[in-house]
Amino acid sequence: MIIIPAIDILDGQCVRLKRGEFSDKKIYSTDPVAVAKEWERQGAQMLHIVDLDGAKTGVPRNTEVIRKIAQTVRIPIEVGGGIRSGKIAREYLEFARRIVLGTKALEDPLLIKNLVKDFGSERIVVALELKDGKLTVEGWQKTSAKDYKEFAAELKKIGVKNILFTDVQRDGTLTEPNYDIALALAVAGARVISSGGVSSTEAIRKLKDLGVDAAIVGTALYEGTLTLADALKAAGSSQLTKRIIPCLDVTGGKVVKGVSFENLQIVGDPVALGKKYSDEGADELVFLDISASKDERETLYDVVAAVAREVFIPFTVGGGIGSVDQMRKLLQLGADKISINTAAIKNPALITEASRAFGEQCVVVAIDAKKKGDSYKVFLKGGTVETELDAVQWAKEAEKKGAGEILLTSMDKDGTRSGYDIELLRQVSDAVRIPVIASGGAGSMEDMKAACIEGKADAVLVASLLHYGELTIPQVKKYLSEHGIAMRI
Amino acid sequence: MNPAPSNRKSGVSIAVIDYNAGNIASVGNALRKLGFEYTITKDPKEILAADKVIFPGQGRAAAAMDDLRASGLDKVIREIKKPFLGICLGLQLLFESSEEDDAQCLGIIEGRVKRFNEPDLKIPQMGWNIISIVQNDPLISGIPDKAYVYFANSYYGAGDNYALATSVYGSTESGAIIRKDNFYGTQFHPEKSGEWGMKILDNFCRL
Known part of the structure; x- marks a missing residue:
C-alpha cells in the first residue's frame, strides 16, 4: 500500500477543512509548492492535490500553483477538484499522473469512459464522496440519491479501476477510516484509495490488511499526530528502488x-x-x-x-x-x-x-x-x-x-x-x-x-x-x- | 567525489581486518580514493595499535566467525577501544547471534540477527534504499536524511537502542547505521554507495 499526503488548496493556500465544511478551515501554509517539496523529501511516493476552489465552484482556480508543484517535485501527483470537462481533464493530464473526478462522474459517465479509453485506467480515478453512506456532489455540499455500490459497479463496467473514497464525516477529524466501505469496494474488485480519517498507524495497517491500494493522509500529517515516516513504515512501503x-x-x-x-x-x-x-x-x-x-x-x-x-x-x-x-x-x-x-x-x-x-x-x-x-x-x-x-x-x-x-x-x-x-x-x-x-x-x-x-x-x-x-x-x-x-x- | 589534496592524511593508521571477506578490495579502493593509507591485516598487534579499524563483511556468518575464531580475531575485536566500523556482515557479526547458519557472533551488541521474512518480499534486499536518521553523530555529519545507499542483505539486525539511522525493507525496520560506544556498523555498503557512502567513510576516518 502506498501513502499519499494530501495538499488541499484554497485561494492559493494549503488548508485543511473539517468534514468538508468550507467555513471550518485551517491554513497550514501559504506556499503549497514548499509543502509538496517537504512531503517529497520525507519520502512520499505520490501527492494528492485538490483544488478546493475548483471543487466548490466547478471551475479550477489553482491550476498554476498545481502545475508548479508538478514541475518542482519528482514524484507523481494526482489532481482533483473542479475537473468537470474533457478539456480540463486533458490539461491536467499533461502534468498530473492521475486525475480525480467526482461530481462529473455521476453526471457524465461517457466522459469517464472516454478518458479511460484515451489515457488508460491507471490515470483516471473516480472519487466517491460519502456522507451517511450517500454520494455527495459539489464539494460535498449536496447529496445524491444514488447508492454507492451500484455506482461502483457501473464504473467498473466502463473500465474504471481506481476508486477513491472519502468518508466526508471523518475527513479532517483525526478519527478512523470507514473500513466497511473500504472493504466493500476492495471486494468488488476496485483498486481502492482510502481517504478521510486516516490518522494512525493502526488505521493504515488495517486498511492495508483489507486490501486497500493507497491511503491519503492529510490532517494527521499537518497536525503532527502522525509522521510520514511512521505512515510509510506501517504501510510497508518498501523504499527500495528499481x-x-x-x-x-x-x-x-x-x-x-x-x-x-x-x-x-x-x-x-x-x-x-x-x-x-x-x-x-x-x-x-x-x-x-x-x-x-x-x-x-x-x-x-x-x-x-x-x-x-x-x-x-x-x-x-x-x-x-x-x-x-x-x-x-x-x-x-x-x-x-x-x-x-x-x-x-x-x-x-x-x-x-x-x-x-x-x-x-x-x-x-x-x-x-x-x-x-x-x-x-x-x-x-x-x-x-x-x-x-x-x-x-x-x-x-x-x-x-x-x-x-x-x-x-x-x-x-x-x-x-x-x-x-x-x-x-x-x-x-x-x-x-x-x-x-x-x-x-x-x-x-x-x-x-x-x-x-x-x-x-x-x-x-x-x-x-x-x-x-x-x-x-x-x-x-x-x-x-x-x-x-x-x-x- | 574527488577529495581535494588537502584531504590527504597519512597520519591516521587504518587497519582493515583481513578475514576472507569479499569486499576488502572495494573498501581499500574507497579509502585510497579518499586519500587515506591503510593496512589489510590479521595481526592482532597491528589491529589493536591502529587509530581506526574497519571490518568489511561479505559472505556468510558462520564461515566468517569460524575464520575469526581460528585466528583469534574474535577476542581481539572485543578488545578494540578505537573507532571500529563493521560493514554489512561486519555489522551483523557485532550481535550475539545470527539466524544465518545459527551462528554465534561477537556479542558486542545485544540481540539476534534475523532473516527478512515477509510474503512476496524479494530476498536478498538488493539495491538502493533510503536511510532515516534518528540520531546525530559525527559519523553521519553532512549526510542528508533520506539519503540513498546500497544494500545487499538477506539478514538484518534491529539494533533498536543503538540505531543512528534506520531503513525499511518490506515493512521491517532495521538498523542501517548503529553505534555502541566505539563500535559502529553500517548494514549497507558505504564503499559502494556513491557520494554519501564515501562521505561516511571519510567521516569515520576522521573520527
Whole structure:
C-alpha cells in the first residue's frame, strides 16, 4: 500500500477543512509548492492535490500553483477538484499522473469512459464522496440519491479501476477510516484509495490488511499526530528502488558494441564509461566479458581492477566464469557480484559452492531464454545452443542452489528493441523470491516501465540505448519516477 | 567525489581486518580514493595499535566467525577501544547471534540477527534504499536524511537502542547505521554507495 499526503488548496493556500465544511478551515501554509517539496523529501511516493476552489465552484482556480508543484517535485501527483470537462481533464493530464473526478462522474459517465479509453485506467480515478453512506456532489455540499455500490459497479463496467473514497464525516477529524466501505469496494474488485480519517498507524495497517491500494493522509500529517515516516513504515512501503543498470560488453580491455561477435566496434574505455554512467546516476554496472580468446580474457582482470579503483557503485562481472577460484580473484580485484551462466548449467553445485563462499548476494545466475512452444527454454552460447532446461524451472533451481539474483535475457528480444519479454519476466519473477534483472529488447523508456510494472522486474539492463546516446540515465530515471516507479534520483 | 589534496592524511593508521571477506578490495579502493593509507591485516598487534579499524563483511556468518575464531580475531575485536566500523556482515557479526547458519557472533551488541521474512518480499534486499536518521553523530555529519545507499542483505539486525539511522525493507525496520560506544556498523555498503557512502567513510576516518 502506498501513502499519499494530501495538499488541499484554497485561494492559493494549503488548508485543511473539517468534514468538508468550507467555513471550518485551517491554513497550514501559504506556499503549497514548499509543502509538496517537504512531503517529497520525507519520502512520499505520490501527492494528492485538490483544488478546493475548483471543487466548490466547478471551475479550477489553482491550476498554476498545481502545475508548479508538478514541475518542482519528482514524484507523481494526482489532481482533483473542479475537473468537470474533457478539456480540463486533458490539461491536467499533461502534468498530473492521475486525475480525480467526482461530481462529473455521476453526471457524465461517457466522459469517464472516454478518458479511460484515451489515457488508460491507471490515470483516471473516480472519487466517491460519502456522507451517511450517500454520494455527495459539489464539494460535498449536496447529496445524491444514488447508492454507492451500484455506482461502483457501473464504473467498473466502463473500465474504471481506481476508486477513491472519502468518508466526508471523518475527513479532517483525526478519527478512523470507514473500513466497511473500504472493504466493500476492495471486494468488488476496485483498486481502492482510502481517504478521510486516516490518522494512525493502526488505521493504515488495517486498511492495508483489507486490501486497500493507497491511503491519503492529510490532517494527521499537518497536525503532527502522525509522521510520514511512521505512515510509510506501517504501510510497508518498501523504499527500495528499481535499478537502472548499464551493461558493458568487454573484450581485450575495451567496451565494444556487442550486437554480434563480428564487426565489433570499440565504444570506449571501460573505466571512463563506467565512471560516466556512475556519475549520471547508474545504480549498478554489469561488465560482460565477451572475449573469444584466452589472451583477451586475461585483460578482464585488469579491467575489473581499474574500474574498481574509480567507480564506487556496485558492479557485476560475468562471461565465461567457471570456477570459485576465478570468482574469488575477481572479487579480490574489486568486483561485487559475479554472474555465472554456462558453468552453472553444467555444474549447478557451483552456485551452492559460490554462495557458501561469498554469500548469496554475490552470486548472479544469468539465464538466456528463448520461447519454444508454450514455454521458455534455456540456451547457451549466445542463444545458439539449446538445452533441455525450462527457463522458469531453472530459475527456481538456481534460487534453491543459492543464487542471489537472476539476470534474465530474452534471446528472442535481444537486439530487436521491441521491448523486454514481459511474459518471460513475469513468469520468472512470480516463480522466484530473489531479484530479477530484465535484459534484452529495451527500445524505449516505456519498455523499461513495462518491465518493472508488468514484468515485475527489480532492475533493467540497458546497453545500446545508452551507448549510442539515444537515452540518458537521468532522462530514464525521471520518466520512470514520474510513472510511479521508485528511483534513486 | 574527488577529495581535494588537502584531504590527504597519512597520519591516521587504518587497519582493515583481513578475514576472507569479499569486499576488502572495494573498501581499500574507497579509502585510497579518499586519500587515506591503510593496512589489510590479521595481526592482532597491528589491529589493536591502529587509530581506526574497519571490518568489511561479505559472505556468510558462520564461515566468517569460524575464520575469526581460528585466528583469534574474535577476542581481539572485543578488545578494540578505537573507532571500529563493521560493514554489512561486519555489522551483523557485532550481535550475539545470527539466524544465518545459527551462528554465534561477537556479542558486542545485544540481540539476534534475523532473516527478512515477509510474503512476496524479494530476498536478498538488493539495491538502493533510503536511510532515516534518528540520531546525530559525527559519523553521519553532512549526510542528508533520506539519503540513498546500497544494500545487499538477506539478514538484518534491529539494533533498536543503538540505531543512528534506520531503513525499511518490506515493512521491517532495521538498523542501517548503529553505534555502541566505539563500535559502529553500517548494514549497507558505504564503499559502494556513491557520494554519501564515501562521505561516511571519510567521516569515520576522521573520527
